[in-house]
Amino acid sequence: MANINELLEELNPAQLKAVQHPPQIPLQILAGPGSGKTKVLTMRIAYLITYCHLPPSSICAVTFTNKAANEMRERLYKLLGKDRTSQIKMGTFHALCAMFLRRYSKTVGLDGNFTVCDADESKKMIAKLLKPYKELLTEKNMTLTENGALGFISKVKAKGWTADDARRYVEEMNALTPQERFVRTMGKFEPWEGEFGLILASVYKDYEKSLREANSVDFDDLLMFGVKLFAKHAKASSWCRHVLVDEFQDTNNMQYDLMVYIARASQCVTIVGDPDQSIYGWRSAEIANLGKMQQDFPATQQIYLEQNYRSTGSILALSLAIVSQDKGRIQKTLRASHAQGPPPVLRIFPIEQVEAAFIAAEIKRLVAFSGVRFNSLSRAIESALQKESIPNRVLAGHKFFERMEIKDVLAYLQLVDNPQYVPAFLRVVNVPSRAVGVKTINEITLRAQQLKISPLKVVERIVDGKIPDTKPPVKKKLASFVHTIRILRRHANGGIAPSKLINALVDSINYKEHLIKTQPDADSRWDNVQELVNFASEVEQNGPEDLVRRMFEADEALHEDVPENRDGEESQDDWEDGMHDFDGDQAEGLRASGDTPLRLFLQASMLSSDTETPEEEKSKEKVTISTCHAAKGLEWPVVMIPAVQSGVFPSTRAEDVDEERRLLYVACTRAKGLLYLTHTTARMMSGEFVPTHMSDFIGSLRDKKETRDLFTETLPSLPQPDRKTIATVTGRSLPDEAEVARRVSEYAKTARHPAWGDNAPFRETTMYTMDEDVVANWTPQSFP
Ligand code: ATP
Numbered sequence: 033m034a035n036i037n038e039l040l041e042e043l044n045p046a047q048l049k050a051v052q053h054p055p056q057i058p059l060q061i062l063a064g065p066g067s068g069k070t071k072v073l074t075m076r077i078a079y080l081i082t083y084c085h086l087p088p089s090s091i092c093a094v095t096f097t098n099k100a101a102n103e104m105r106e107r108l109y110k111l112l113g114k115d116r117t118s119q120i121k122m123g124t125f126h127a128l129c130a131m132f133l134r135r136y137s138k139t140v141g142l143d144g145n146f147t148v149c150d151a152d153e154s155k156k157m158i159a160k161l162l163k164p165y166k167e168l169l170t171e172k173n174m175t176l177t178e179n180g181a182l183g184f185i186s187k188v189k190a191k192g193w194t195a196d197d198a199r200r201y202v203e204e205m206n207a208l209t210p211q212e213r214f215v216r217t218m219g220k221f222e223p224w225e226g227e228f229g230l231i232l233a234s235v236y237k238d239y240e241k242s243l244r245e246a247n248s249v250d251f252d253d254l255l256m257f258g259v260k261l262f263a264k265h266a267k268a269s270s271w272c273r274h275v276l277v278d279e280f281q282d283t284n285n286m287q288y289d290l291m292v293y294i295a296r297a298s299q300c301v302t303i304v305g306d307p308d309q310s311i312y313g314w315r316s317a318e319i320a321n322l323g324k325m326q327q328d329f330p331a332t333q334q335i336y337l338e339q340n341y342r343s344t345g346s347i348l349a350l351s352l353a354i355v356s357q358d359k360g361r362i363q364k365t366l367r368a369s370h371a372q373g374p375p376p377v378l379r380i381f382p383i384e385q386v387e388a389a390f391i392a393a394e395i396k397r398l399v400a401f402s403g404v405r406f407n408s409l410s411r412a413i414e415s416a417l418q419k420e421s422i423p424n425r426v427l428a429g430h431k432f433f434e435r436m437e438i439k440d441v442l443a444y445l446q447l448v449d450n451p452q453y454v455p456a457f458l459r460v461v462n463v464p465s466r467a468v469g470v471k472t473i474n475e476i477t478l479r480a481q482q483l484k485i486s487p488l489k490v491v492e493r494i495v496d497g498k499i500p501d502t503k504p505p506v507k508k509k510l511a512s513f514v515h516t517i518r519i520l521r522r523h524a525n526g527g528i529a530p531s532k533l534i535n536a537l538v539d540s541i542n543y544k545e546h547l548i549k550t551q552p553d554a555d556s557r558w559d560n561v562q563e564l565v566n567f568a569s570e571v572e573q574n575g576p577e578d579l580v581r582r583m584f585e586a587d588e589a590l591h592e593d594v595p596e597n598r599d600g601e602e603s604q605d606d607w608e609d610g611m612h613d614f615d616g617d618q619a620e621g622l623r624a625s626g627d628t629p630l631r632l633f634l635q636a637s638m639l640s641s642d643t644e645t646p647e648e649e650k651s652k653e654k655v656t657i658s659t660c661h662a663a664k665g666l667e668w669p670v671v672m673i674p675a676v677q678s679g680v681f682p683s684t685r686a687e688d689v690d691e692e693r694r695l696l697y698v699a700c701t702r703a704k705g706l707l708y709l710t711h712t713t714a715r716m717m718s719g720e721f722v723p724t725h726m727s728d729f730i731g732s733l734r735d736k737k738e739t740r741d742l743f744t745e746t747l748p749s750l751p752q753p754d755r756k757t758i759a760t761v762t763g764r765s766l767p768d769e770a771e772v773a774r775r776v777s778e779y780a781k782t783a784r785h786p787a788w789g790d791n792a793p794f795r796e797t798t799m800y801t802m803d804e805d806v807v808a809n810w811t812p813q814s815f816p
C-alpha cells in the first residue's frame with residue numbers, strides 16, 4: 033500500500049490545504065483543467081478515512097462517468113487497500129441511485145427487478161407511442177420527431193416533473209396571456225406551449241405508462257426516483273458522513289438535490305468544479321448550482337488551485353486564449369508547471385479524407401517513434417483510418433454496449449430477469465429468425481394488453497397450449513424461444529454465474545451460426561460476445577456484486593451511531609412511519625433478491641454504456657477515439673481534434689455558443705504534450721460539397737497579431753529514435769515511410785464519403801487521442 037504521507041508531500045500548498053480542509057466546513061474547490069482537482073478529491077477521501085477516522089462506508093463519492101469512478105477506485109486501492117475502498121459508496125449519481133433503488137424499490141413504487149431502459153430502447157418505445165398522434169399532428173401542421181419528444185421529456189424530467197406535473201404546467205402556461213407568460217418564463221422561450229405542449233405532455237404520460245408496464249426506468253428516472261427516495265426517507269442517507277462530488281459544474285437540478293439530501297444528516301460536502309468546463313447545459317446542467325450550494329450551505333468556503341500539471345505551456349496558452357474569448361467569463365489564473373513544448377499544430381485540408389489521411393500518417397509517425405510493436409500499431413492505424421472515413425459509425429459502432437450482438441444477448445438476459453420488459457421481448461422474439469412476423473407479434477402484444485399480462489407470458493401460454501385459438505404453426509415457431517427462456521430461467525434461479533448463462537444462451541439459440549448467416553463481419557461480432565463473457569466474469573470476480581454487498585453491509589453497524597434526526601421538516605411520527613416503510617422495503621428488496629448475480633451484471637452493463645467499453649479499458653495500446661464530451665476529466669500525451677470548423681465548432685444546432693467554445697477548451701486541455709487542430713475547406717452535406725471555414729473560435733486567434741503564434745503549421749520534430757532499440761522491442765524494422773505514404777494516399781483515393789451530413793449532432797465530433805502506452809517512451813519533457 034502506498035504511504036499516504038508521502039503522497040501528501042507531493043501536493044502543492046493549495047492542494048494540501050484543500051485535502052486537509054476541516055471536514056465539517058463545506059468546501060468548493062474551483063480550478064482549471066489539469067490543476068489536480070480529481071487528484072485532490074481522491075486524496076481527500078483517503079484523508080477523511082485515515083486521519084479523520086470516518087468509516088469508508090460513510091463516504092459518498094460521486095464521479096461524472098463510470099470510467100472516472102473506476103479510476104478513482106483504483107487509485108484508492110493503492111492508498112487504502114481493497115477492503116476499505118470497496119466500502120466507499122462511489123459512482124455516478126445514476127449508479128448510486130440504481131443501487132439504492134434496487135434496495136428500497138417498493139418505497140418509491142418500483143419492483144426490485146426493474147430494468148434500466150437505454151436510450152435506444154426509449155427511442156423505439158417513443159416511436160411506437162407517437163403513431164396514434166400522427167394524424168392529429170399532420171392536421172395541425174405540427175412536427176414531432178422521436179428526438180423532439182424525448183428531448184422534451186428529458187428536459188421536464190430534469191426539473192423532477194412527472195407527466196402530470198408537465199401537463200399541469202402546460203395548462204397553466206396556456207391560461208396566461210403572452211405577456212404574463214414572458215414574465216413567468218423570464219423571457220425564455222419554451223417550445224412546449226399551446227396544443228403542441230398538450231400533445232407532448234400526453235406523449236410523456238404514455239411513455240411513463242409504457243415504462244412502468246415494462247417494469248423499467250430510463251436514465252432520467254433513476255435520478256427522479258432517487259430524489260424521491262432520499263427526499264422521503266431521511267434514513268436512506270443516514271449512513272452518510274461526507275459527500276464529495278467531482279465535475280460539479282455539470283450537475284443538473286436533480287443531481288444537486290440528491291447531493292443535498294444525501295448530505296442532510298452530516299452537512300459535510302466537498303465539491304470540485306470548473307465553470308469554464310461546463311459543457312452539459314444542453315442536458316440541463318446548472319452552473320448556478322455553485323451559487324445555490326453557497327446558499328444551502330452558508331458556511332461554504334472556496335479554495336482555488338492555480339497550477340496546471342497536465343499540459344505544456346504552449347498547449348495551455350492556446351487553450352486559455354480560446355476560452356478567454358468568452359466575455360462573460362470570470363478570469364482566473366492557471367500556470368503551467370511544464371515547459372513550453374512545441375506549439376499546437378493547425379492544419380487545413382481540402383476534404384475530410386485528406387484530413388483523415390494526415391491524422392493517420394501523423395499518428396503513425398509518432399507511434400513509430402515511441403517504439404510500440406509494429407503489428408498492433410498497424411492494426412490500430414488501420415482501424416483509425418477506417419473509422420475516420422465514417423465518423424458516424426465510429427461512435428455508433430464504437431460503444432460496446434450499443435452493438436447489435438451485445439444488445440441481443442443482453443435482451444435475453446433482461447427478459448429472464450424481468451419478464452415484463454417489453455423492449456427486450458420485441459428485440460429477441462424473432463432473433464435468430466423463427467419466422468415470427470410483425471402480424472404475430474402485434475397479435476401477441478394485443479393479447480397481452482387484453483389479458484393484462486406480459487407478451488412473454490402470452491407466448492408461454494401459447495406454447496403450453498393454454499390459448500386454444502392459436503394456429504399450430506405459430507405455436508411451433510415460438511416453442512424454441514420459450515424453451516431457451518426456460519433453460520435460462522432455470523439456470524438463473526439456480527444462481528448460475530452470468531458468464532455461464534451467456535454461454536448457455538448462445539448455445540441454445542446457436543447464436544454464432546446466426547451471426548455467420550446474417551452478418552458480413554460475424555467474426556468480430558462473435559469476438560464481442562466473447563468479450564461480454566469476459567466482462568461478466570470480471571463483474572463476478574470483483575465487480576459490483578461484491579461492492580454493493582459491502583457498501584450495504586457496513587451500514588448496519590453504522591445505523592447505531594447516526595445522530596438523531598436533524599431534518600426539521602419531519603415530525604417524529606413521519607420519522608417512525610418512514611422507518612417502518614424503510615425496514616419493510618429492505619426486507620422486500622432482499623426477498624425480491626435485489627442482488628442476484630444476473631441483476632447485478634445487467635446493471636453493470638447498463639451503467640457502463642455511457643462512455644467506456646470493457647475492451648477499450650484493456651486495450652491501452654490503441655488510439656482512443658472519443659467525443660469531446662466523453663473525454664472530459666481524462667488526459668493523453670497526444671490529442672488530435674479534427675473538424676475544428678464552422679458548423680461543428682459551434683455546431684449549427686447549438687443554442688449556446690459559449691458552451692461550444694468551452695467544449696473546444698475541454699478538448700484542447702486533455703493534451704499533455706502535443707495538440708493538433710485540423711479542419712477542411714469543404715464538407716459533405718446531403719451529398720454535396722459545401723465550403724466551410726475555420727472555426728471562429730480559433731480563426732479569431734489566428735487573425736490577430738498577438739495570438740497568431742499560438743499555433744504552427746510545422747509538425748513537431750521528434751528526437752531521432754534509437755532504431756536498434758525499436759528493432760529489439762518489436763522484432764521488426766521500422767515501418768517503411770514510402771509504404772506508409774503509398775497506403776495513405778491509396779486510402780484517400782478509395783475512401784468513401786462519410787455519411788456525415790449536417791444532421792450529425794455536434795456531440796459526434798470525434799477526437800483522436802493516443803494512450804499513454806502508445807507513446808510509452810515519449811513525454812512532453814522529451815522536447816527541448
Ligand atoms: P480536469 O479539470 O481536466 O478534470 P483536474 O483538475 O481534475 O483536471 P487531475 O486530473 O486531477 O486534474 O490532474 C491532472 C494531472 O496532473 C494528473 O496527471 C495528476 O496526476 C497531475 N497532478 C496533479 N497534481 C499534481 C502535483 N501536485 N504534482 C504532480 N502532478 C500532479
Ligand code: MG
Pocket residue numbers: 069070071278665
Ligand atoms: Mg478532473
